[in-house]
Amino acid sequence: MTKPTPDPRHTLTLRDVSEASGVSEMTVSRVLRNRGDVSAPTREKVLEAARALGYVPNKIAGALASQRVNLVGVVIPSLSNMVFPEVMTGISEVLEGTGLQPVVGVTNYLSDREESVIYEMLSWRPSGMIIAGLEHSQASQAMLARAGIPIVEIMDIDGTPIDHAVGISHRRAGRQMAEAIIAAGYRKIAFLGTQMPNDFRAKKRLEGFEEALGKAGLTLVDREYYSGGSALLKGREMTAAVLDRTPDVDFLYYSNDMIGAGGLLYCLDKGLDVPGRIGLAGFNGVELLDGLPRKLATMDACRLEIGRKAAEIIAGKATPGEKVELFPTLQPGDTIRR
Amino acid sequence: MTKPTPDPRHTLTLRDVSEASGVSEMTVSRVLRNRGDVSAPTREKVLEAARALGYVPNKIAGALASQRVNLVGVVIPSLSNMVFPEVMTGISEVLEGTGLQPVVGVTNYLSDREESVIYEMLSWRPSGMIIAGLEHSQASQAMLARAGIPIVEIMDIDGTPIDHAVGISHRRAGRQMAEAIIAAGYRKIAFLGTQMPNDFRAKKRLEGFEEALGKAGLTLVDREYYSGGSALLKGREMTAAVLDRTPDVDFLYYSNDMIGAGGLLYCLDKGLDVPGRIGLAGFNGVELLDGLPRKLATMDACRLEIGRKAAEIIAGKATPGEKVELFPTLQPGDTIRR
DNA sequence: TTGAAAGCGCTAACAC
DNA sequence: GTGTTAGCGCTTTCAA
Numbered sequence: 108m109t110k111p112t113p114d115p116r117h118t119l120t121l122r123d124v125s126e127a128s129g130v131s132e133m134t135v136s137r138v139l140r141n142r143g144d145v146s147a148p149t150r151e152k153v154l155e156a157a158r159a160l161g162y163v164p165n166k167i168a169g170a171l172a173s174q175r176v177n178l179v180g181v182v183i184p185s186l187s188n189m190v191f192p193e194v195m196t197g198i199s200e201v202l203e204g205t206g207l208q209p210v211v212g213v214t215n216y217l218s219d220r221e222e223s224v225i226y227e228m229l230s231w232r233p234s235g236m237i238i239a240g241l242e243h244s245q246a247s248q249a250m251l252a253r254a255g256i257p258i259v260e261i262m263d264i265d266g267t268p269i270d271h272a273v274g275i276s277h278r279r280a281g282r283q284m285a286e287a288i289i290a291a292g293y294r295k296i297a298f299l300g301t302q303m304p305n306d307f308r309a310k311k312r313l314e315g316f317e318e319a320l321g322k323a324g325l326t327l328v329d330r331e332y333y334s335g336g337s338a339l340l341k342g343r344e345m346t347a348a349v350l351d352r353t354p355d356v357d358f359l360y361y362s363n364d365m366i367g368a369g370g371l372l373y374c375l376d377k378g379l380d381v382p383g384r385i386g387l388a389g390f391n392g393v394e395l396l397d398g399l400p401r402k403l404a405t406m407d408a409c410r411l412e413i414g415r416k417a418a419e420i421i422a423g424k425a426t427p428g429e430k431v432e433l434f435p436t437l438q439p440g441d442t443i444r445r
Numbered sequence: 446m447t448k449p450t451p452d453p454r455h456t457l458t459l460r461d462v463s464e465a466s467g468v469s470e471m472t473v474s475r476v477l478r479n480r481g482d483v484s485a486p487t488r489e490k491v492l493e494a495a496r497a498l499g500y501v502p503n504k505i506a507g508a509l510a511s512q513r514v515n516l517v518g519v520v521i522p523s524l525s526n527m528v529f530p531e532v533m534t535g536i537s538e539v540l541e542g543t544g545l546q547p548v549v550g551v552t553n554y555l556s557d558r559e560e561s562v563i564y565e566m567l568s569w570r571p572s573g574m575i576i577a578g579l580e581h582s583q584a585s586q587a588m589l590a591r592a593g594i595p596i597v598e599i600m601d602i603d604g605t606p607i608d609h610a611v612g613i614s615h616r617r618a619g620r621q622m623a624e625a626i627i628a629a630g631y632r633k634i635a636f637l638g639t640q641m642p643n644d645f646r647a648k649k650r651l652e653g654f655e656e657a658l659g660k661a662g663l664t665l666v667d668r669e670y671y672s673g674g675s676a677l678l679k680g681r682e683m684t685a686a687v688l689d690r691t692p693d694v695d696f697l698y699y700s701n702d703m704i705g706a707g708g709l710l711y712c713l714d715k716g717l718d719v720p721g722r723i724g725l726a727g728f729n730g731v732e733l734l735d736g737l738p739r740k741l742a743t744m745d746a747c748r749l750e751i752g753r754k755a756a757e758i759i760a761g762k763a764t765p766g767e768k769v770e771l772f773p774t775l776q777p778g779d780t781i782r783r
Numbered sequence: 784t785t786g787a788a789a790g791c792g793c794t795a796a797c798a799c
Numbered sequence: 800g801t802g803t804t805a806g807c808g809c810t811t812t813c814a815a
Contacts, residue, residue: 117593118570118593120808120809121809131787132786133785133786133787134784136809137785137810140810143784144784145784145785146784149784149785161591163568163592164568164808165570165809166568166569166570167508167509167569167807167808168807170505170791171791171793171809172790172791172808173791173811176505187530187531192525192530193525195524196525199551211548211549213533227546229501230501230502230504231504232456232503253501337732337736339733339735339736339737340735340736342736369736376738394675394678397675397677397678398677398706398710399710400710400714459793469801469802469803470793471794471803472801474793474794481801483801484801487801503791503793504793505791505792505793506791506793506807507794508793508807509791509794509806509807510792510794510795510806510807511794511807512794512807
């Protein structure tokens, strides 16, 4: 029983490439990173050897030695609604050419989870962090502040950022929508939203909304919350509940477009005159709405642009002030009287 | 001009905690990882010092020293359709308790991008990789095969996996749907799908579908492809085009539920008798369908379960054969005659 | 243009 | 229970 040749699945190191090519580890390293001057023949030899062996560099060792990690942590509450994937698209677009790579962590709107995701990410010493929202536990804030890397809090600017913030004012967005609704002559307005104690942005929109109602001497005539399940279906159910409980309601303000779309489908099913008898509006400006029988009023949350701007800050392509405010546009669609 | 105290933002190391607590680095390390026996008082001292300083361990160094990385690479084509977020949910669920963390990479259905995402991920020496699909470039396959870690290819089992595969047979799914449609009496059947040369699974479904049609002596009476844009809207447009071009078509088979939903809304708008005059079916079983005025026929792609099983294999909680086949169920909904 | 030495911050393995 | 030593696989720095 002879000892077989060493395990061919042994993970390759620079040394293996060095031996195979007859070039020092240092020079191999230089070739693989396109650094410094290496003669063309040497370069060829190295590349050839690396390819033949199937060498994949060990970034862990590289990062430790160089104190440089080409990772950007992105911490978001959820991937399953349509908003964050689009933010991610903007981030990826900009990071594409920079050699930086986004790494996503999902918190499910849980502060505890956010804290551990941040901790976990920081322990990989990323080059920057992009985090949804301005509300974080004290521990989270402290960690981020101490990290010594650019931190960009996205989506929201109603508050004080740790480092940078890129987003919209949700309070103002709520106010604007309320003003448009009131201007269109609606008076008996209900709110339908998610039961998410930690969705601070939805909360701020509602605050702004109610504030504007108050200025016009109005208050919400009804409100309905849900959690979990198919948003479209929930939108239907909630709408049914509100119409049942408050038959004279004349406007339904939804905290997001998906439940709004469900509500719209329900109203159309019931043969209600939209937007004459009843108006509807959502929030986010999701592309789904384009395929609906009628276009739901909404407000674009500037998701793509937020992702882009945040990534630019991390990549050092922008030297912004502390806050970058974007301004969503109201899209009246077909569900608000003109 | 005196030199100020050393930068307080200097990144903390074990040594700092060691000095602050008067305990050796090694013991500090043990406490922070809950390894080995450490006396309660020592443990307290260390924890206290770490907390006070705001120490975040450096996983790069840890990983290099221990040759252990608690990361699982997940490579998927897209985040913006509803299917992969749900797979991710399944993965996260299972990985939760294991100390393993998923890291997501998106390929946009591009083989080149897939290759570089895989390379990038492998260079971090993850504990395992989960990858959508069975079709990869030769270079990708070689890298994965050499990596010496568990590789799980998900979604599809029609082919030969590198290591493990968890998924459904899309060919069979297509066949099954065709059989159900034919059994319901439809004969003039059209296909509407995405123009994605690299969506091999959609391609396989269509192959299975056409094969079953062929067995019944039928062929597709029309086909329509799209790319980009709002799927719901595209579904409408494509449906309009097909109905216009082939007025006597009596069934529309969509490559995914979103365009199917758009088509359904279009048919209902036009007052077509669904499923009498015309039937429709999609694929995926997305939860969105529950909110539609009529429920679209579809087939559940077992997304959550695929994610779970794949993660279990990586986490060593399952000792599966090479392939784990799941069986999607046909959900006839309200758009196929009974 | 190339190579040698030192060390990044941590942990395995072993001593005490 | 706790400490010491020796690296992990690279890159930085400096010498040749």
